[in-house]
Amino acid sequence: MPVEFISATFLNASTELKPIPGASIDPDYLERYARNLDDYAFNYTLVPYDSSYFDPWTVGATIASHTRNLKIIIAVRPNTLYPTVAAKALATLDQLSRGRAVVHFIAGGSDVEQAREGDFLTKEQRYSRLEEYIRILKRAWSSPEPFDWEGEHYRFKGFRNLVRPVNGHSIPVSVGGSSEDAYRVGGSLADIFGLWGEPLKETKEQIDKIYAAADKAGRAPTDRPRIWVTFRPIVAPTDDLAWEKAHRTLAALEANAAQKQSIFGGVKAGKAGDADVPPPQNVGSQRLLDIAKRGEVQDRALWYPTVTATNARGASTALVGSYQTVVDSILDYVKLGCELISIRGYDNLNDAIDYGRYILPKVRENLPAESSSADTKPAAENGTNGTNGTTLASR
Numbered sequence: 001m002p003v004e005f006i007s008a009t010f011l012n013a014s015t016e017l018k019p020i021p022g023a024s025i026d027p028d029y030l031e032r033y034a035r036n037l038d039d040y041a042f043n044y045t046l047v048p049y050d051s052s053y054f055d056p057w058t059v060g061a062t063i064a065s066h067t068r069n070l071k072i073i074i075a076v077r078p079n080t081l082y083p084t085v086a087a088k089a090l091a092t093l094d095q096l097s098r099g100r101a102v103v104h105f106i107a108g109g110s111d112v113e114q115a116r117e118g119d120f121l122t123k124e125q126r127y128s129r130l131e132e133y134i135r136i137l138k139r140a141w142s143s144p145e146p147f148d149w150e151g152e153h154y155r156f157k158g159f160r161n162l163v164r165p166v167n168g169h170s171i172p173v174s175v176g177g178s179s180e181d182a183y184r185v186g187g188s189l190a191d192i193f194g195l196w197g198e199p200l201k202e203t204k205e206q207i208d209k210i211y212a213a214a215d216k217a218g219r220a221p222t223d224r225p226r227i228w229v230t231f232r233p234i235v236a237p238t239d240d241l242a243w244e245k246a247h248r249t250l251a252a253l254e255a256n257a258a259q260k261q262s263i264f265g266g267v268k269a270g271k272a273g274d275a276d277v278p279p280p281q282n283v284g285s286q287r288l289l290d291i292a293k294r295g296e297v298q299d300r301a302l303w304y305p306t307v308t309a310t311n312a313r314g315a316s317t318a319l320v321g322s323y324q325t326v327v328d329s330i331l332d333y334v335k336l337g338c339e340l341i342s343i344r345g346y347d348n349l350n351d352a353i354d355y356g357r358y359i360l361p362k363v364r365e366n367l368p369a370e371s372s373s374a375d376t377k378p379a380a381e382n383g384t385n386g387t388n389g390t391t392l393a394s395r
């Protein structure tokens with residue numbers, strides 16, 4: 001399978017380095033950001049979910065209307081939408097975007113965050129619900145006949161779906177997490193399994209567990225979930241310049257954490273270890289914080305102070321170095337079996353453009369023989385001037 005690149009969606013000029021508290025959507029910014037991803041041949045953008053944040057469905061549809069190739073990954077927490085409604089919403093987006101919808105499922109990593117939108121199940125129950133939810137969606141997408149459902153979490157009668165995915169049977173399903181329950185549910189049912197960037201050894205251990213869960217569920221080795229791994233690269237023309245930038249980035253993150261600027265995914269903002277900053281409940285964040293205690297740099301260029309500074313709030317491990325160092329680091333993960341490489345920076349739009357110019361093409365040029373990328377020609381650099389005839393964002 002080809003190696004593909006994922007970014008995340010940003011709706012306005014607010015960044016973790018220069019937060020704009022309470023910023024609303026800037027439609028022009030969103031359009032420019034999405035078109036740049038498309039033009040520089042990113043394959044996907046994730047539209048994240050948080051109880052306090054913008055609606056991913058309308059944002060996803062807007063991105064679809066501004067882009068031509070970019071696939072849109074909608075993050076969905078099962079507690080927020082009845083499964084038959086989610087099945088139709090995803091198939092609707094798939095049709096509107098001509099087959100570019102993907103769903104990323106989040107069981108919910110924090111009891112406090114889940115309670116904000118009326119969900120009081122335990123984490124174990126949330127994963128059990130997620131499993132049932134995915135099964136319902138798959139049935140709804142593929143079943144030509146009306147069907148009933150009698151499950152532990154959902155019960156309905158005579159549901160008939162006239163809104164089918166473009167391929168007639170399914171939309172790619174991704175699951176993220178690092179707990180045993182996540183491996184079990186994702187390993188048995190997901191097309192894609194999302195991880196945060198850990199050192200090579202730990203990443204390999206997680207991949208083995210996901211594959212073991214897939215095998216246990218009776219999936220063939222050719223049908224295992226594709227592995228998605230997420231980093232926050234800090235790049236520059238030389239290693240020295242990149243490290244200077246990394247320390248400037250860390251200073252800004254620490255200053256903003258001290259002001260407790262944001263809450264995302266239920267992990268309280270602030271520096272890990274501060275008295276008023278409780279440890280995160282989700283295993284993925286706990287793992288990042290544990291590994292951070294072993295040292296600042298792991299492997300070639302995986303940098304952990306950004307993890308501690310943000311209490312491992314979401315994907316927070318950086319890859320620091322020259323373009324070449326970061327390309328080589330990404331290729332290390334490709335050799336391990338990671339096919340979906342998620343990279344987003346801290347200076348969101350400019351970093352995405354830097355990656356599009358200096359990282360994506362070089363990774364694609366240097367892929368091992370068995371991996372070749374589907375979309376390797378950035379419209380931004382082949383003279384077609386972008387997907388929609390727009391000019392590229394200037395620095």
Ligand SMILES: Cc1cc2nc3c(=O)[nH]c(=O)nc-3n(C[C@H](O)[C@H](O)[C@H](O)COP(=O)(O)O)c2cc1C
Nearest residue numbers: 048049107108109176177178179194265282283284
């Ligand atoms: C690639 C990736 C993307 C994620 N996106 C979100 C998100 O948009 N919103 C959110 O609340 N959690 C997000 N998460 C967090 C986990 O899905 C969440 O913490 C999980 O439900 C429980 O994690 P655990 O199994 O590691 O304990 C993401 C995780 C990964 C790996």
